[in-house]
Amino acid sequence: xxxxxxxxxxxxxxxxxxxxxxLMFGVLSSLPDLSDKSCTxxxxxxxxxxxxxxxxxxxxxxxxxxxxxxxxxxxxxHMKTVEHCSNITATFCDLTDVWEVLSETYAVTxxxxxxxxxxxxxxxxxxxxxxxxxxxPEFDIVDFTDHINVHVNFPPVMPKILDGKVLxxxxxxxxxxxxxGIVKKHNPTLDExxxxxxxxxxxNLLPNTNYCVSVYFKHRNLEEIHRSPVKCTLLPPAxxxxxx
Ligand SMILES: *[C@@H]1O[C@H](CO)[C@@H](O)[C@H](O)[C@H]1NC(C)=O
Ligand SMILES: *[C@@H]1O[C@H](CO)[C@@H](O)[C@H](O)[C@H]1NC(C)=O
Ligand SMILES: *[C@@H]1O[C@H](CO)[C@@H](O)[C@H](O)[C@H]1NC(C)=O
Ligand SMILES: *[C@@H]1O[C@H](CO)[C@@H](O)[C@H](O)[C@H]1NC(C)=O
Ligand SMILES: *[C@@H]1O[C@H](CO)[C@@H](O)[C@H](O)[C@H]1NC(C)=O
Numbered sequence: 001x002x003x004x005x006x007x008x009x010x011x012x013x014x015x016x017x018x019x020x021x022x023l024m025f026g027v028l029s030s031l032p033d034l035s036d037k038s039c040t041x042x043x044x045x046x047x048x049x050x051x052x053x054x055x056x057x058x059x060x061x062x063x064x065x066x067x068x069x070x071x072x073x074x075x076x077x078h079m080k081t082v083e084h085c086s087n088i089t090a091t092f093c094d095l096t097d098v099w100e101v102l103s104e105t106y107a108v109t110x111x112x113x114x115x116x117x118x119x120x121x122x123x124x125x126x127x128x129x130x131x132x133x134x135x136x137p138e139f140d141i142v143d144f145t146d147h148i149n150v151h152v153n154f155p156p157v158m159p160k161i162l163d164g165k166v167l168x169x170x171x172x173x174x175x176x177x178x179x180x181g182i183v184k185k186h187n188p189t190l191d192e193x194x195x196x197x198x199x200x201x202x203x204n205l206l207p208n209t210n211y212c213v214s215v216y217f218k219h220r221n222l223e224e225i226h227r228s229p230v231k232c233t234l235l236p237p238a239x240x241x242x243x244x
Pocket of ligand 1: 061
């Protein structure tokens with residue numbers, strides 16, 4: 001009997017970490033799906049902007065403007081209106097500076113109006129970290145005889161949801177090198193504050209050989225990985241003069 005009292009407890013900070021990681025990786029499949037069936041929603045990280053877009057399923061309903069409201073599930077509050085997402089004709093809205101926590105559940109309603117009449121109300125709630133679709137960053141390659149410099153474009157200011165260690169630990173950047181059917185994955189270490197252009201050197205390459213490079217953010221859900229289109233180059237042949 002006594003041993004059970006001494007059984008090693010899960011320390012609080014450990015438990016917190018487990019819960020956090022579970023949240024980050026979206027072990028939330030048991031949550032009820034509260035979204036209605038009038039719209040399909042998509043949330044995308046594109047050029048480091050958080051874009052929520054929607055589409056009405058019934059194409060005979062054609063609103064002329066929309067108003068989006070949201071609330072953060074962990075902070076019970078009324079629905080908030082976002083000024084630049086109110087009375088808009090577009091079917092998407094940029095929420096980069098509004099949604100700041102990746103490991104948070106957001107509830108959203110979108111009202112579609114024609115004139116003063118509400119034609120449709122769509123709603124959804126989702127855990128941002130697992131629902132967000134990560135588009136790859138822009139990049140360029142510069143080739144040399146035996147190495148390739150990969151320049152990845154990061155924004156001058158990182159959006160809040162990717163602040164700190166999120167990019168380092170939860171959505172790591174992968175640079176994939178392919179040559180002759182062989183794929184090598186590189187996992188560059190990013191600064192906590194990476195901004196502007198980041199250069200990664202793929203070295204020890206063979207001169208006069210074809211290489212292709214693509215980049216993406218690794219996602220827990222492998223089906224959710226969106227690789228960039230490849231950029232390919234034939235490295236120049238080695239020239240003795242270079243070393244003279
Ligand atoms: C689509 O909307 C129109 C107009 O409100 C309605 O008459 C029609 O029944 C709807 N179709 C479906 C499949 O819900
Ligand atoms: C949107 O339009 C409605 C009706 O025209 C108006 O009452 C409301 O204040 C507008 N909202 C914003 C944020 O401009
Ligand atoms: C919308 O409502 C406003 C104020 O209630 C009214 O002045 C306007 O005529 C209405 N517009 C339409 C298209 O019904
Ligand atoms: C990252 O940038 C922020 C704001 O510019 C700064 O407060 C913080 O100290 C920086 N962190 C590191 C590790 O450089
Ligand atoms: C990063 O590189 C791109 C071209 O690859 C260039 O257009 C952009 O101005 C650069 N940004 C910074 C902050 O250097």
